[in-house]
Amino acid sequence: MPRLLRYDSFMENVQEILEWYAEAGVDVLLEDAPINRFDEVPPPPKQKPVSESLAAKRLNDRAPAAPPKQIQQEAAIPDANAIESAKEAAGAANSLEDLKAAMMAFDGCNLKRTAKNLVFADGNPEADIMFIGEAPGRDEDIQGLPFVGRAGQLLDKMLAAIGLDRNSAYISNVIPWRPPGNRTPTPQETEICRPFIERHIELTSPKLIVMLGGSSAKTLLKTSDGIMRLRGNWKEVSVNGVSVKAMPTLHPAYLLRQPAQKRLAWHDLLQIQKVLQDS
Ligand code: URA
Helix, strand or coil: CCCCCCHHHHHHHHHHHHHHHHHCCCCCCCCCCCCCHHHCCCCCCCCCCCCHHHHHHHHHHCCCCCCCCHHHHHCCCCCHHHHHHHHHHHHCCCCHHHHHHHHHHCCCCCHHHHCCCCCCCEECCCCCEEEEECCCCHHHHHHCCCCCCHHHHHHHHHHHHCCCCCCCCEEEECCCCCCHHHCCCCHHHHHHHHHHHHHHHHHHCCCEEEEECHHHHHHHHCCCCCHHHHCCCCEEEEECCEEEEEEEECCHHHHHHCHHHHHHHHHHHHHHHHHHHHC
């Protein structure tokens, strides 16, 4: 006879499963109803150029296209238009308040649709040093502030280790909206968001930039080199012809998973501290 699960231990199991999902990043319900992705219309196969009359005949023969699904209709347009309109919106901003307002009004990035909040920045915009991460996680999305979760707590300790805090440093991310389930932002999403972080750098004009993690370093340095190759070496981040001295280092979330690598981050932090003191 099957063993009956008591209600309270059943609820404990449910709780554990939900916590497990949340830790894995599955903490948002994207749609009210499930979507069967297999029902979605596949893109038409690539065709060789055919003569005009034959092409016209094929078009006429083809069954009428199925109406796009709701989700497809709702998606923002992640294409060159979105990048262009991000450039326009960012370029028109003449202050951080303007930039924040422009980002709040911007609808060209899909990530905004699932995020709870815009995560603009924290710290002192007049600071000499700006730390730039990849994208907000769950806690940042909820609070609307960068680096406030576990990785943020470690970042605060890293700052303190070289005599900094959120009054003497400025903190932001390449991507201002949390990617659902903390997935890696796509290259397209990154390019759509690039004009905003570049304008952010222009408007704050820090003396030094610290890129936290490979994603931030690759985007801002426009390189495909990995963080282990980049870190520990001074680079330049160039925005509209103006260069800012920049250090790529390991992301605090990575250091939480690989504490033995803190040694490398410490080496980078000491270099940052020295340049800050000499500047
Ligand atoms: N990781 C990031 O890159 N940015 C945050 O704000 C939080 C975690």
